[in-house]
Amino acid sequence: MARTLSTMLELGTTAPDFSLPGTDGQPVSLADFGDKPAVLIVFMCNHCPYVKHLSSALAEFARKYEEEGLQVIGINSNDANNYPDDSPEKMVLEKQLAGYGFPYLYDESQGVAKAYRAACTPDFFLFDKERRLFYRGQFDESRPGSSIPVTGRSLGQAVDALLVGKAPPEEQKPSMGCNIKWRPGNEPDYFG
DSSP: OOOEEOOOOOTTOBOOOOEEEBTTSOEEEGGGGTTOSEEEEEEOOSSOHHHHHHHHHHHHHHHHHHTTTEEEEEEEOSOTTTOGGGSHHHHHHHHHHHTOOSOEEEOTTOHHHHHHTOOEESEEEEEOTTOBEEEEEOSOSOOTTOSSOOOOHHHHHHHHHHHTTOOOOSOOOOOEEEEOOOOTTOOOSTTO
Protein backbone atom coordinates (compact mmCIF):
# COMPACT_ATOMS: atom_id res chain seq x y z
CA MET A 1 0.00 0.00 0.00
CA ALA A 2 1.74 3.18 -1.19
CA ARG A 3 0.87 6.12 1.04
CA THR A 4 0.36 9.47 -0.64
CA LEU A 5 -0.75 12.70 1.01
CA SER A 6 -3.15 15.30 -0.35
CA THR A 7 -1.50 18.33 -1.98
CA MET A 8 -3.56 20.63 0.28
CA LEU A 9 -4.82 22.99 -2.42
CA GLU A 10 -5.04 26.59 -1.19
CA LEU A 11 -8.22 27.44 0.72
CA GLY A 12 -10.46 29.84 -1.18
CA THR A 13 -9.60 28.29 -4.55
CA THR A 14 -12.61 28.25 -6.90
CA ALA A 15 -13.83 24.78 -7.85
CA PRO A 16 -13.01 23.97 -11.47
CA ASP A 17 -16.14 22.98 -13.40
CA PHE A 18 -16.37 19.62 -15.11
CA SER A 19 -18.73 17.37 -17.01
CA LEU A 20 -18.09 13.66 -16.59
CA PRO A 21 -20.08 10.48 -17.23
CA GLY A 22 -21.69 8.85 -14.21
CA THR A 23 -22.22 5.16 -13.61
CA ASP A 24 -25.48 5.43 -15.56
CA GLY A 25 -23.60 6.86 -18.55
CA GLN A 26 -25.22 10.29 -18.20
CA PRO A 27 -23.01 13.38 -17.89
CA VAL A 28 -22.89 15.19 -14.57
CA SER A 29 -21.38 18.63 -14.11
CA LEU A 30 -20.57 20.74 -11.09
CA ALA A 31 -23.00 23.34 -12.41
CA ASP A 32 -25.85 20.82 -11.99
CA PHE A 33 -25.69 21.50 -8.25
CA GLY A 34 -25.73 25.31 -8.30
CA ASP A 35 -28.49 25.46 -5.70
CA LYS A 36 -26.57 23.44 -3.08
CA PRO A 37 -24.99 25.35 -0.15
CA ALA A 38 -22.07 22.92 -0.05
CA VAL A 39 -20.42 20.46 -2.44
CA LEU A 40 -17.94 17.74 -1.49
CA ILE A 41 -15.76 16.37 -4.29
CA VAL A 42 -14.14 13.04 -3.38
CA PHE A 43 -11.45 11.59 -5.61
CA MET A 44 -11.81 7.87 -5.01
CA CYS A 45 -11.70 4.52 -6.75
CA ASN A 46 -12.86 0.93 -6.40
CA HIS A 47 -9.74 -0.98 -5.36
CA CYS A 48 -7.81 1.28 -2.97
CA PRO A 49 -7.61 -0.14 0.58
CA TYR A 50 -7.91 3.39 2.02
CA VAL A 51 -11.19 3.97 0.18
CA LYS A 52 -12.49 0.49 1.04
CA HIS A 53 -11.65 1.19 4.70
CA LEU A 54 -14.15 4.06 4.86
CA SER A 55 -16.58 3.27 2.01
CA SER A 56 -19.58 2.31 4.15
CA ALA A 57 -18.97 5.27 6.49
CA LEU A 58 -18.68 7.60 3.48
CA ALA A 59 -21.98 6.31 2.11
CA GLU A 60 -23.66 6.95 5.47
CA PHE A 61 -21.96 10.35 5.84
CA ALA A 62 -23.32 11.40 2.44
CA ARG A 63 -26.85 10.25 3.32
CA LYS A 64 -26.76 12.12 6.63
CA TYR A 65 -25.48 15.42 5.26
CA GLU A 66 -27.52 15.33 2.06
CA GLU A 67 -30.56 16.17 4.20
CA GLU A 68 -28.71 19.28 5.40
CA GLY A 69 -27.80 20.50 1.91
CA LEU A 70 -24.45 18.86 1.16
CA GLN A 71 -23.97 17.39 -2.32
CA VAL A 72 -21.33 14.66 -2.51
CA ILE A 73 -19.74 13.78 -5.86
CA GLY A 74 -17.30 10.88 -6.22
CA ILE A 75 -14.75 10.99 -9.05
CA ASN A 76 -12.55 8.08 -10.17
CA SER A 77 -9.53 9.32 -12.15
CA ASN A 78 -7.49 6.11 -12.13
CA ASP A 79 -6.08 4.61 -15.32
CA ALA A 80 -8.54 1.77 -15.94
CA ASN A 81 -6.37 0.26 -18.68
CA ASN A 82 -3.63 -0.61 -16.21
CA TYR A 83 -5.99 -0.93 -13.21
CA PRO A 84 -9.07 -2.75 -14.60
CA ASP A 85 -10.67 -2.98 -11.14
CA ASP A 86 -11.28 0.77 -11.52
CA SER A 87 -13.08 0.51 -14.86
CA PRO A 88 -16.40 2.30 -15.37
CA GLU A 89 -18.13 -1.09 -15.50
CA LYS A 90 -16.73 -2.04 -12.10
CA MET A 91 -17.70 1.40 -10.75
CA VAL A 92 -21.37 0.47 -11.30
CA LEU A 93 -20.93 -2.58 -9.08
CA GLU A 94 -18.88 -0.69 -6.48
CA LYS A 95 -21.56 2.00 -6.19
CA GLN A 96 -24.15 -0.70 -5.45
CA LEU A 97 -21.97 -2.69 -3.05
CA ALA A 98 -20.82 0.36 -1.06
CA GLY A 99 -24.29 1.90 -1.01
CA TYR A 100 -23.22 5.21 -2.54
CA GLY A 101 -26.29 7.34 -3.17
CA PHE A 102 -24.25 10.14 -4.73
CA PRO A 103 -23.01 10.46 -8.32
CA TYR A 104 -19.86 8.44 -9.02
CA LEU A 105 -18.11 9.81 -12.12
CA TYR A 106 -15.28 8.65 -14.36
CA ASP A 107 -12.48 11.08 -15.27
CA GLU A 108 -10.92 9.14 -18.14
CA SER A 109 -8.68 12.02 -19.29
CA GLN A 110 -7.52 12.64 -15.70
CA GLY A 111 -7.94 16.34 -16.46
CA VAL A 112 -10.35 16.92 -13.59
CA ALA A 113 -7.96 15.34 -11.09
CA LYS A 114 -5.21 17.63 -12.37
CA ALA A 115 -7.47 20.71 -12.19
CA TYR A 116 -8.12 19.96 -8.51
CA ARG A 117 -4.48 18.96 -7.84
CA ALA A 118 -5.78 15.64 -6.53
CA ALA A 119 -3.07 13.27 -5.38
CA CYS A 120 -4.57 10.32 -3.56
CA THR A 121 -7.62 8.17 -3.04
CA PRO A 122 -9.50 9.29 -1.10
CA ASP A 123 -8.88 13.01 -1.54
CA PHE A 124 -11.61 15.32 -0.17
CA PHE A 125 -12.43 18.87 -1.36
CA LEU A 126 -15.29 20.73 0.37
CA PHE A 127 -16.62 23.88 -1.32
CA ASP A 128 -19.01 26.55 -0.06
CA LYS A 129 -22.03 27.95 -1.94
CA GLU A 130 -19.76 30.23 -4.01
CA ARG A 131 -17.69 27.10 -4.77
CA ARG A 132 -14.64 28.33 -2.92
CA LEU A 133 -12.53 25.73 -1.16
CA PHE A 134 -13.44 25.56 2.54
CA TYR A 135 -11.74 22.32 3.58
CA ARG A 136 -9.34 19.82 2.11
CA GLY A 137 -8.06 17.06 4.25
CA GLN A 138 -8.73 13.78 5.94
CA PHE A 139 -12.04 12.05 6.57
CA ASP A 140 -10.83 11.24 10.10
CA GLU A 141 -7.81 9.82 11.93
CA SER A 142 -8.55 6.18 11.05
CA ARG A 143 -6.39 4.30 8.53
CA PRO A 144 -6.44 0.70 7.29
CA GLY A 145 -4.95 -1.57 9.93
CA SER A 146 -5.39 0.95 12.75
CA SER A 147 -7.59 0.37 15.77
CA ILE A 148 -9.11 3.84 15.40
CA PRO A 149 -12.78 3.64 14.39
CA VAL A 150 -13.96 5.28 11.17
CA THR A 151 -16.15 8.24 12.19
CA GLY A 152 -15.76 10.95 9.54
CA ARG A 153 -15.10 13.34 12.43
CA SER A 154 -12.60 15.69 10.71
CA LEU A 155 -14.69 16.14 7.59
CA GLY A 156 -17.92 16.25 9.61
CA GLN A 157 -16.63 19.13 11.72
CA ALA A 158 -15.80 21.06 8.55
CA VAL A 159 -19.22 20.40 6.99
CA ASP A 160 -20.96 21.40 10.22
CA ALA A 161 -19.00 24.66 10.35
CA LEU A 162 -19.69 25.45 6.71
CA LEU A 163 -23.43 24.80 6.93
CA VAL A 164 -23.86 27.19 9.89
CA GLY A 165 -21.64 29.96 8.49
CA LYS A 166 -18.57 29.50 10.70
CA ALA A 167 -14.96 29.87 9.58
CA PRO A 168 -13.07 26.88 8.17
CA PRO A 169 -11.31 24.66 10.72
CA GLU A 170 -7.87 26.07 11.47
CA GLU A 171 -6.28 22.62 11.60
CA GLN A 172 -6.73 20.68 8.38
CA LYS A 173 -4.69 17.47 8.16
CA PRO A 174 -3.96 16.07 4.70
CA SER A 175 -5.89 13.11 3.46
CA MET A 176 -3.81 9.99 2.98
CA GLY A 177 -4.33 7.14 0.56
CA CYS A 178 -3.07 5.37 -2.51
CA ASN A 179 -1.68 7.60 -5.24
CA ILE A 180 -3.95 8.28 -8.19
CA LYS A 181 -2.99 5.80 -10.90
CA TRP A 182 -1.87 8.13 -13.67
CA ARG A 183 -1.63 6.94 -17.24
CA PRO A 184 2.02 6.58 -18.26
CA GLY A 185 3.25 9.97 -19.43
CA ASN A 186 0.24 11.78 -17.94
CA GLU A 187 1.63 12.39 -14.45
CA PRO A 188 0.95 15.93 -13.20
CA ASP A 189 3.74 18.41 -12.59
CA TYR A 190 2.55 19.45 -9.13
CA PHE A 191 4.52 16.77 -7.31
CA GLY A 192 7.77 18.64 -7.91
